[in-house]
Amino acid sequence: MKNYNKLLIGVLSLTVITCGGDPGNSTSGLAGSTIFNETFTGTNNDAWPNSWTTVSSGATLSVDIQNNRGRLQSNAYDNSLRTSALTRVINNSVNLKNSDVVFTVEFENFANQGIGFYARQNGGYLTALATNGQGYGVYWQGNTTPEFDIRYELNGVESVIAAVGDPLGVGQVVLDNTAYKIRFKITQINANSNTELSAKVWLASDSEPATWNIKTSSSINGLQDISGGFAVDAFNYSGITTGSDSIYIDDIIISN
16 A cells, blocks of 8 residues: 555564466465355345454445455545545454465456455554554555555554565566455464564466465564454555446455
């Protein structure tokens, strides 16, 4: 998203970034036990299941089910506050310190949209609620500078830890109305001091790449050795220009 701070000093100890992964065998069989599985099965226009709560009423046009997928629509970004265009839906029914998340995402207008997924999330929403937001997240955006990144939110302020511009491979275009998979893994390496963060994205019709697009670590105070819930973010950079400009999320699997 716009207006983030890239705070790398004292936060980042190791970063490995690749543009596109080496294809290899699928690693979608997650190593841990499956704790949560969301398939958004329901009737069109139904609300998301009860474990999800929308906390971004001012920015949100729609959070519902369409064709057994979770749909998110946000108001247009007004170039002032991110809360004008950031829809956030939280889930505190699952509370984990270490997690491995895989989900499917589909954009209607990637050039003007972004999708994020947070773990170790505290139920906050930037600085708009009584509790300021915090957690570690993966974020994929179009906008003027397409980017796939790992970030953190602390005291309601989001900062990028590491990013790559071409996660699908150099020159590979992100297609609208096409399903992609994102995997985001968080592991506490040293108690109270260091968390390993890994993320990758690939075309859903392909096998999962063997390598991570980003593999990094963070020692930011306030986010170490804690458990938290999860959140889905959807951002609208430039208004509704193509159909309804929805983002769809599906098949969320959370393991520990």
